[in-house]
Amino acid sequence: MRRHDLDWLRVLVFILLIFYHVGMFFVPWEFHIKNNITYKWLIYPMWFVNQWRLPILFVISGIGTHYALQKRSGSQFALERIKKLLVPLAFGIVLVIPPQVYIERIVKNQFSGSYLEFWPLNSFIGIYPYGNFSWHHLWFLPYLLVFSLVLIPAFLYLKNHPDNKFSTWIKQVVKNPVGLYVFIIPLYLSEAFLKPYFPVTHDLVNDWYTFSSSIILFFYGFLLITTMDVYWKTVENYRKLFLIVGIVSFTGFLLAAPNQKGYVNMHYLEAFLKVISLWSWILTLFGFAAKYLNKGSKLLSYANEAVYPFYILHQTVMIVIAWYLIDLNWSLGLKAFLMIIGTFGLSWFLYEMFIRRWKYLRPLFGLKNYKKKNDAKVLNLEVIPIRWLKFNGK
Numbered sequence: 001m002r003r004h005d006l007d008w009l010r011v012l013v014f015i016l017l018i019f020y021h022v023g024m025f026f027v028p029w030e031f032h033i034k035n036n037i038t039y040k041w042l043i044y045p046m047w048f049v050n051q052w053r054l055p056i057l058f059v060i061s062g063i064g065t066h067y068a069l070q071k072r073s074g075s076q077f078a079l080e081r082i083k084k085l086l087v088p089l090a091f092g093i094v095l096v097i098p099p100q101v102y103i104e105r106i107v108k109n110q111f112s113g114s115y116l117e118f119w120p121l122n123s124f125i126g127i128y129p130y131g132n133f134s135w136h137h138l139w140f141l142p143y144l145l146v147f148s149l150v151l152i153p154a155f156l157y158l159k160n161h162p163d164n165k166f167s168t169w170i171k172q173v174v175k176n177p178v179g180l181y182v183f184i185i186p187l188y189l190s191e192a193f194l195k196p197y198f199p200v201t202h203d204l205v206n207d208w209y210t211f212s213s214s215i216i217l218f219f220y221g222f223l224l225i226t227t228m229d230v231y232w233k234t235v236e237n238y239r240k241l242f243l244i245v246g247i248v249s250f251t252g253f254l255l256a257a258p259n260q261k262g263y264v265n266m267h268y269l270e271a272f273l274k275v276i277s278l279w280s281w282i283l284t285l286f287g288f289a290a291k292y293l294n295k296g297s298k299l300l301s302y303a304n305e306a307v308y309p310f311y312i313l314h315q316t317v318m319i320v321i322a323w324y325l326i327d328l329n330w331s332l333g334l335k336a337f338l339m340i341i342g343t344f345g346l347s348w349f350l351y352e353m354f355i356r357r358w359k360y361l362r363p364l365f366g367l368k369n370y371k372k373k374n375d376a377k378v379l380n381l382e383v384i385p386i387r388w389l390k391f392n393g394k
Contacts, residue, residue, distance in 0.1 A: 002067075002296075003232075003290075003294060004293065004294050004295055004296045004300060005286075005289035005290050005292075005293040005294040006060055006063060006064075006289070007296075007300055007304045008289060008293040008300060009056070009060060009285060009286070009289050009293070010057075010060050010304070010307060011300070011303045011304060011307055013053055013056060013057055013060075014057075014307045014310060014311055016049065016053060017053065017311070017314070018310075018314050018318070018340065018343055018344065019049075019340065020046070020049055020050070020053060021137070021314070021315055021318055022318060022336055022339045022340055022343070023042055023045075023046050023336075024046075025318075025322050025339065026038055026039050026042055026332060026335075026336065027039065027042040027043060027046050028040055028042075028043070029043075029046075032100060032101075032103075032104045032136075032319060033103060033104055033107045033319060033322060033323065033326060034326075035322075035325075035326060035335065036326060036327050036328075036329070037332075039332060044254070047254070047257075048250060051250070051253075051274065051277055051278045051281065052277075052278045052281040052282055052285070054140075054214070055213075055214075055217050055278050055279075055282060056281075056282045056285060057140070058144075058147075058214050058217040058218045058221065059217050059218070059220055059221040059224075059282060060221060061144055061218055061221060062217070062218040062219060062220060062221020062222040062223075062224075062225075063221040063222065063224070063225045064221075065148060065155065065218075065221070065222050066155075066159075066221070066222045066225045066226065067225075068080065068081075069155055069156075069159060070159070074152045074153075074156050077148075077152065078148075078149055078152060081145055081148045081149065082145070083363070084366050085141045085142075085144055085145040085148075085366070086141075086145055087363060087364060087366070088138075088141065088308070088312055088364060088365055088366045089135060089138055089141040089142060089145075091312075091364040091365075092135065092138045092141075092312050093133075093134075093135050093138070094120075096138075096312055096313065096316050097134055097135060097136045097138065097316070098118070098119045098120075098123040098132075099115065099119075099316050099319070099320060100136055100315065100316050100319050101123060101128065101132045101134060101136075102115055102118045102119065102123070103319055103320065103323045104319075105118070105132070106323075107323070107326065118132075127203075135202075136315065137315040138312065139202035139203075139204070140311075142204055143204065143210075143211065143214055143215075144218070146204070147214070147215045147218045147219075150215075151215070151218070151219060151222070154219070155222055158222070158223070158226055162226065167223075167226055167227075170223060170224075170226070170227060171227045171230050174224065174227050174230055174231045174234055175230055175234060176234070177234055177237075177238040177241055177242070180234065180235075180279075180283060181276070181279065183220055183279060184275045184276060184279050186216045187213055187216060187217075187275040187278075187279065188271060188272060188275045190209060190212045190213040190216065191209075191213065191271040191274060191275050192267070192268050192271040192272075194208055194209040194212055194213075195209045195271070196267065197209075198210075232286075232290050235283050235286045235287035235290060236287050236290040236291050237287075238283075238287065239283075239284055239287025239288050239290075239291065242280050242281075242283040242284040242287060243280075243284045243287075245276065245280040246277055246280035246281045246283075246284050249273050249276040249277035249280055250273075250277040250281075252273045252277075253270060253273040253274050253277050256269050256270045256273055257270050305356070305367060306348070306351050306356070308365055308366045308367065309347075309350075309351045309355045309356075309365040309366075309367070310347050310348075310351065312365055312366075313347045313350060313351070314343055314347050317342070317343050317346045317347050317350075318339055318342075318343040321338065321339050321342045321343065321346075322339060325338065325339065355367070
């Protein structure tokens, strides 16, 4: 059975990603280009969002993998993942990412000349950040592809042996809200013992902390969906408890993080509070979504398909807009408003006018081509009221 709450969460988290990347333009953290004024107070809301926005996407992706594997063999699933992830990644590296790198080089006085002088002759020389070849915000795709292929044997075993001892134990664990916190143990080990030695790079090869924590979360998504209604009942029934734990642990994290420098023991405490917080917020979001968002609609069907192209396009569109605003002495609110509206508006225009309608563009953005012309407008059966089906004798 399709869970519309997962579709809503996926859409909402990707919408939040646009707000987050707009925030990166103003916060005093490293980013491709920065506003002429940065705002230190933005660190705190950005910290809050940053702790769970990517983890929950990896969990949702793991859940989606479970659905994708149900009607496919291992080889069919691998081919489907390659088409859905590798093709858009390659397209993005060649055509979507270079404008971001070009603007960064212009802003930092590392290149002078027109874009046609930069692409393609200079855009693929050397590996970013020292060179120009990069996947930038599309790093999520190669990680997801590798996770999907590496974990195929484990996923097939869980699929073909649903009553194995491990799965049976997991079903018992997730019945109890406290039992759900068993899942933080591997996350804590990664946070405490890998993060200090492997800073985040998103280069796939040397990024052991991000790789390990992300593949754990991805596997959790697949594993939790195998429990069926057991997990969903627990997160829905105890969503307020998870919310309280999330608030308390994140507050503790904020108090510990600024003071941990130079204190080894504080690092382990910070790591513990961080994984408790991120996991609690993930459970909270799943719980409230299960309670209030498990409903289909035409808007959801449209948005669910548009999410992938929006993800691929949004940062390039945003950085182009930011380039024209970077040195203007305008307020944070006005610049952020123009960037958000402009990013949504132009991304939607490109999606609606070109990507959605042109069959040759759809696969480049991870979308299926429909066999019939009007199939793109057909909703999932779950959206059609049962009484309508009965009335029409279907």
